[in-house]
Amino acid sequence: MKTQEYTPLFDESEMQTVKMHISKYPKPMAAVMPLLWMIQEKYGWISIDAMRYVGDLLSIPHDHVLGVATFYSMYFKKPVGKFHLQICTNVSCMLCDGYKIFNHISDKLGVKNKGITPDGLFSIEEVECLGSCATAPMLQINNKEFHENLTIEKTDELLAKLRNSN
Amino acid sequence: MEKIILKDIPDLDKIDVYISNGGYSALKKVLTGMKPDEVIAEVKNSGLRGRGGACFSTGMKWSFMPKGNEKPKFLCCNGDESEPGSFKDREIFEKNPHQFIEGSLIAAYAMGIQAVYVYIRGEYWKWINIMEECVADAYKKGLIGKNILGSDFSVEMYVHKGAGAYICGEESSLMNSLEGKRGYPRVKPPFPAAVGVWGNPTTINNIETLANVPEIINKGSEWFSKIGDPKHPGTLLYGVSGHVNKPGVYELPTGTPLMTIINDYCGGIKDGKDFKMIIPGGSSMPPLTKEESLTMKMDAESLKAVGSAIGTAGIMVMDEDTDIVHVLQRITKFYYHESCGQCTPCREGCGWMLKVLDRIMDGTGRHSDLDLLISVAENIEGNTICALGDAAAWPVKWTVRKFRKEFESKIKNENIELPVLNKVHGLRKSDEYVTIDTDENTLVESLIGKVQEITVDENLKRYSS
Numbered sequence: 001m002k003t004q005e006y007t008p009l010f011d012e013s014e015m016q017t018v019k020m021h022i023s024k025y026p027k028p029m030a031a032v033m034p035l036l037w038m039i040q041e042k043y044g045w046i047s048i049d050a051m052r053y054v055g056d057l058l059s060i061p062h063d064h065v066l067g068v069a070t071f072y073s074m075y076f077k078k079p080v081g082k083f084h085l086q087i088c089t090n091v092s093c094m095l096c097d098g099y100k101i102f103n104h105i106s107d108k109l110g111v112k113n114k115g116i117t118p119d120g121l122f123s124i125e126e127v128e129c130l131g132s133c134a135t136a137p138m139l140q141i142n143n144k145e146f147h148e149n150l151t152i153e154k155t156d157e158l159l160a161k162l163r164n165s166n
Numbered sequence: 167m168e169k170i171i172l173k174d175i176p177d178l179d180k181i182d183v184y185i186s187n188g189g190y191s192a193l194k195k196v197l198t199g200m201k202p203d204e205v206i207a208e209v210k211n212s213g214l215r216g217r218g219g220a221c222f223s224t225g226m227k228w229s230f231m232p233k234g235n236e237k238p239k240f241l242c243c244n245g246d247e248s249e250p251g252s253f254k255d256r257e258i259f260e261k262n263p264h265q266f267i268e269g270s271l272i273a274a275y276a277m278g279i280q281a282v283y284v285y286i287r288g289e290y291w292k293w294i295n296i297m298e299e300c301v302a303d304a305y306k307k308g309l310i311g312k313n314i315l316g317s318d319f320s321v322e323m324y325v326h327k328g329a330g331a332y333i334c335g336e337e338s339s340l341m342n343s344l345e346g347k348r349g350y351p352r353v354k355p356p357f358p359a360a361v362g363v364w365g366n367p368t369t370i371n372n373i374e375t376l377a378n379v380p381e382i383i384n385k386g387s388e389w390f391s392k393i394g395d396p397k398h399p400g401t402l403l404y405g406v407s408g409h410v411n412k413p414g415v416y417e418l419p420t421g422t423p424l425m426t427i428i429n430d431y432c433g434g435i436k437d438g439k440d441f442k443m444i445i446p447g448g449s450s451m452p453p454l455t456k457e458e459s460l461t462m463k464m465d466a467e468s469l470k471a472v473g474s475a476i477g478t479a480g481i482m483v484m485d486e487d488t489d490i491v492h493v494l495q496r497i498t499k500f501y502y503h504e505s506c507g508q509c510t511p512c513r514e515g516c517g518w519m520l521k522v523l524d525r526i527m528d529g530t531g532r533h534s535d536l537d538l539l540i541s542v543a544e545n546i547e548g549n550t551i552c553a554l555g556d557a558a559a560w561p562v563k564w565t566v567r568k569f570r571k572e573f574e575s576k577i578k579n580e581n582i583e584l585p586v587l588n589k590v591h592g593l594r595k596s597d598e599y600v601t602i603d604t605d606e607n608t609l610v611e612s613l614i615g616k617v618q619e620i621t622v623d624e625n626l627k628r629y630s631s
């Protein structure tokens with residue numbers, strides 16, 4: 001079922017990338033993950049409308065896209081802060097005071113797990129092991145850079161740097 | 167000791183440096199002088215076993231793939247690496263990515279693969295970028311694509327980015343994820359070699375497994391089979407984390423004593439402390455006590471002998487002051503979060519175990535909780551579609567068994583109601599209460615004795631009235 005009410009979310013050159021992704025797999029459905037990543041890279045999160053749009057691009061049911069988007073924890077189904085801090089508290093980090101870092105950030109920003117600051121600048125999330133166990137404790141920002149071997153001081157510096165960069 | 171994967175050559179991640187150090191010569195060797203079956207036989211003879219956790223013979227796995235080309239065949243390289251305590255594949259992406267690429271191309275040739283998909287966890291943003299660049303470089307040099315190095319062998323290679331799901335490391339879940347579906351594991355059989363991704367024959371191998379292949383081809387299976395433990399030869403990338411002075415990834419032969427790794431390579435336990443517990447192969451593996459650790463050798467067979475497993479060789483070290491209950495609670499929380507929810511024992515059981523551990527942690531645990539934990543764990547184990555259920559059950563079952571005192575010390579004295587075995591109604595409540603004293607170590611025996619006593623009394627009452 002094609003729905004044409006919304007404006008396209010990708011421009012011409014992005015549509016080339018979409019085509020490239022589709023060509024990598026024998027079936028178009030397989031491109032759903034890369035396309036959801038593209039949406040999130042561009043818009044910061046994935047709305048229901050965006051899921052419908054991806055479904056239409058690949059000619060797959062909207063509900064299927066919804067199902068995929070909700071299965072994977074790295075797809076944001078609602079807006080997050082400009083800096084989304086993903087703090088690992090799994091065993092290796094926990095042994096190296098990961099919870100101390102988490103609680104420090106949570107207290108300092110005044111937000112709880114999955115919360116977002118009123119100015120929309122920061123949101124925090126307690127995440128599972130990110131494969132950085134030898135350099136624990138650590139956090140990741142916006143699904144990208146790792147910040148490893150954290151201490152309270154380094155965390156404070158990082159927060160200040162992010163705030164100033166805004 | 168000579169290293170097979172993490173060699174001490176600067177900038178080995180650059181394709182030119184890799185080639186000038188003999189890189190891609192193994193690929194050339196198989197394309198110009200070896201039949202696919204010979205490659206499989208060589209890998210089989212080397213004794214190489216999968217480094218993704220299950221330790222299955224790699225050559226054997228490859229030989230299960232159907233011959234001939236009626237259907238396209240696929241190779242999935244498993245770089246999901248989400249098992250807590252594992253961070254070795256990341257090291258390969260960073261330090262020696264081309265050896266892995268070369269290994270997967272050799273595997274592709276051996277099995278007649280059309281396309282290789284490298285599935286990397288979404289969190290590895292930096293390493294995904296590295297791999298995309300490396301694959302592009304290899305394409306440019308004609309090492310991937312049509313008619314590789316002038317031969318009639320062609321294969322494509324793509325990097326697929328995951329999006330945050332531990333379960334997608336399980337091979338059948340990985341295939342569903344690659345197909346653009348929710349990452350639900352599939353019921354086996356059919357096995358991937360028969361019906362895999364998009365219904366076609368598929369092999370799934372770990373990144374480290376494949377990275378070993380070029381050296382096996384270059385130096386021969388005999389050379390490889392003589393390194394480390396004969397039943398599990400080669401080197402392992404031991405990833406050590408937790409309370410040690412120098413955590414990191416160390417490439418050492420299989421069968422290296424655990425204490426050598428911790429004391430000689432990792433500089434011993436932090437702050438000069440003693441240690442209490444070591445998890446030998448990622449958080450799913452049953453933990454080792456101090457006594458077991460002291461003499462343990464790190465290979466598949468030695469660990470199997472004490473009821474644990476080598477897993478991903480992710481070693482997590484806990485010092486004497488560690489709260490073991492808290493560690494287990496955190497581990498269980500992870501599996502509860504990551505269970506895909508298809509099977510009732512795994513979906514519900516993980517939640518139950520977590521609830522029980524939560525209450526033990528907050529001081530409202532009951533004495534019966536310890537046996538309850540073991541019972542729930544044993545009811546998950548073996549009753550699920552995929553091994554995540556087992557992965558959640560093992561740490562609970564074995565940590566409670568091996569460190570029972572730690573758990574008991576968190577449980578207060580309490581009045582408990584004793585259930586009575588009744589021939590008609592099964593379990594029902596009696597009016598009797600018993601006070602359990604935490605200092606008593608004979609808990610279980612005395613409880614069972616007491617239950618039997620009351621049961622007999624009850625039965626006597628029933629039948630005499």
Ligand SMILES: Cc1cc2nc3c(=O)[nH]c(=O)nc-3n(C[C@H](O)[C@H](O)[C@H](O)COP(=O)(O)O)c2cc1C
Pocket residue numbers: 215216217218219220221222224227244245246247248249332333334335336337338370371372373375376552553554557
């Ligand atoms: C819950 C679960 C998670 C897994 N995660 C991974 C993983 O992250 N990486 C991996 O290589 N294997 C993982 N495996 C093992 C794979 O299913 C599979 O056995 C392995 O990739 C095969 O490769 P190998 O034979 O080279 O070891 C996981 C298994 C289970 C049950």
Ligand code: SF4
Pocket residue numbers: 333350351504505506507508509510512513550551552553554555556
């Ligand atoms: S065992 Fe758990 S993770 Fe595996 S299929 Fe069943 S519910 Fe899903």
